[in-house]
Amino acid sequence: MDSFINPYYIDIIVFLFIYIILGLGLNLITGYAGQVSLGHAAFYGIGAYTSAILTVKFGVNTWLAIFLAIVITFILSAILGLPSLRVSEDFLAITTLGLGLIIQSIFKNAEITGGAYGLDMIPAPSLFGLEIIDLSYLGLVLVMLLLAIFIMKRMTQSRIGRAWMTIHEDETVAQSMGINTTYYKVLAFAIGGAFAGAAGALFAHKVSYISADSFGFTLSATILSMVVLGGLGKIRGTILGVSLLYLLPELFRVFDIQLFDMKYLDLYKMMLYGMIMVLVMRYRPKGIFGNTSLKKRKKNRSSAKKKELRDGEIIA
């Protein structure tokens, strides 16, 4: 079965899905709750290292390790989100950037994280004695992605989502409506971080070897540009933005387009991302989805809600 499909393509999709989960977490923190984070890769790293350490060093069951990685990133992200309560928006960018760098240097220097070498032999999960790899790993990641999208949808359309949206727009108004802004900001960091933690754990058990280099500022900036491109505060935007920016460079590789030296692909990627960020900010600050389509969708949604309500009344 596996041999039908080039495993390289499967890997591309697995990493794409992992990136979307990571992006959704950042979109929750920055897009919905309005708290800028330039250290999102740190949460990703915490998830990856937690799951890796638990399985490699303590022999914990892989599934349990992934679960614990999510719980632990949830807690640590809440703590690391505390600065958001004290500092203004510009300082929050710098603070999260700094925290990200500190955490990366802990990964690089601590003994338990394997220091500069990193951690090796991270096991794949298994189900009924079967190792989950390649195509079945794609299945696992897909399930996690769908779950992440589902949770995002439910949260953002609830009163909690409205609380985040109000905090994003105007904290004074939020407080005046009885919204405990402290609690909801920390909650956004915790949940957004937990998403990143899940993505990190999935990454670790996919590649089986991790080192601190994978969790640096470059990744934080990349994910942020993907989320901004798709549009802050939009689930579809994140899916689209991450897919576009992640797949575009891969296409060059897959179709072997010799436009430039592949050795420098990563460099070109960063240039491309940087350029897109600037262009989006200049011409489409609300992301490539723009405003009109948003308005239309919103209308549809609220009419649907009203219809539901009327029907409900008839029944009752």
Add this chain to the structure above:
Amino acid sequence: MRSLLKIEGITKIFGGLTAVNDVSLTANQGEIIGLIGPNGAGKTTFFNILTGIYKPNAGRILFEDQLISGMKPFQIANQGFSRTFQNIRLLKEKSVLENVQVGMFRKTKAGLWASILALSSVKKEEQETIRKSLEILSLVGLDGMDEEISGSLSYGNQRRVEIARALVSEPKLLLLDEPTAGMNAEEVEEMSALIRKINANGTTVILIEHNVAMVVDLCDRLAVLDHGVKIADANPDEVIANPAVIEAYIGKDQVEEVSSFVEN
């Protein structure tokens, strides 16, 4: 009459400026109180102290005999305070309905897990939120406007959305900061009628207003602030009959307006 709100000697100093100076005021259950005074008198600052946005340098505030000065703004809101803002503060890119739904926040309970699992209690609560929001929108005269993007509405209608957002949580006390600013005479009339209707439902109202004729007609009591000091606090006829108040604090050009109003 039962006193709902007791403000005792509050003072707020910004740098060298005493914006509110030792002001006391009592609001009784069911009253409409007008707060007037020239620009910069400290009226908005007074509201910001009541709602906990600013901490007073001195004084204390009791709401239903409970000390609320020192509480966070969201905690004060949860006591049953609602307010509007002088410079309309809506979520401009969101629909009218969404804005009003935000006002229902403190009346709803759904937690994170319940929301993710969409428990039936949550669905019911959301339906109730929408039902209530639409009902209030119709009360303030915005029937059928719920899907409009609030930033695209006229100035007067945006004020109505703000009032709807404040009202939907059935507050005990409603604070309105210049609700008729920028409205024409007809709209002012409608706003007066709306405030009466709200008050008739048992809501105590304090409003900051520049339209003297309107507050004289509408309010049970008027308090006058000037340079942060309360210089009068009585029934409207008494306040506008006070020549010192009119001349010194409402402004010369409005003296004629008021006296012509009194004559008519």
